[in-house]
Amino acid sequence: MNSSHDEIITKITTAKLGKIVKIKLAYKQESQLIHSIRITGDFFVHPEETIEQLEQGLCGVKLEKEDLKNKIHWVLKNSEFFGFEIDSLVDVILDTKGDKNKI
Numbered sequence: 535m536n537s538s539h540d541e542i543i544t545k546i547t548t549a550k551l552g553k554i555v556k557i558k559l560a561y562k563q564e565s566q567l568i569h570s571i572r573i574t575g576d577f578f579v580h581p582e583e584t585i586e587q588l589e590q591g592l593c594g595v596k597l598e599k600e601d602l603k604n605k606i607h608w609v610l611k612n613s614e615f616f617g618f619e620i621d622s623l624v625d626v627i628l629d630t631k632g633d634k635n636k637i
Contacts, residue, residue, distance in 0.1 A: 540564040547630040553577040553617030557630040566597045571627070577617025584613040597631050599624055 540562040548556045558572040571592050579585045588609045595605050602624045610620065 542569050545630050545632065547626065548575075549622075549626045549629065551577075551618040551622045551626065555618055555623065555626055557626055559627065559630045561597055561631065568592050568595050568597060573623075575617065577615065579610075579613055579615045581613060584610065584615075592627075597628065599628065602627055 541564070542560050543563050544558070544560040546556065546558045548554060553576045555573065555575040555577060558570075558574075560569040560571070561567060562569055571589050573585060573589060579588075588606065591605055591609045592602070595601050603620060606620050606623060
């Protein structure tokens with residue numbers, strides 16, 4: 535087994551929170567670090583560039599509930615958003631990965 539090999543897995547999911555949220559997630563299987571993430575849907579975030587900042591900020595974050603929650607809170611702290619709650623967004627990201635038992 536080559537421990538330096540960290541395969542990138544890509545998955546997509548769509549969920550109905552307050553609004554529709556679609557997550558395209560690429561993560562490193564072994565390290566569980568987000569490689570890239572795209573968050574789209576019919577929700578609103580103001581200022582608009584905040585969603586891009588969130589996607590960039592989540593790169594390199596471990597796919598664990600508290601790590602995701604802390605990073606999302608930090609990025610969204612000075613913005614307004616409608617159509618999802620942070621906890622729900624974290625759950626959808628973890629559901630996209632396929633690990634619904636992550637706490």
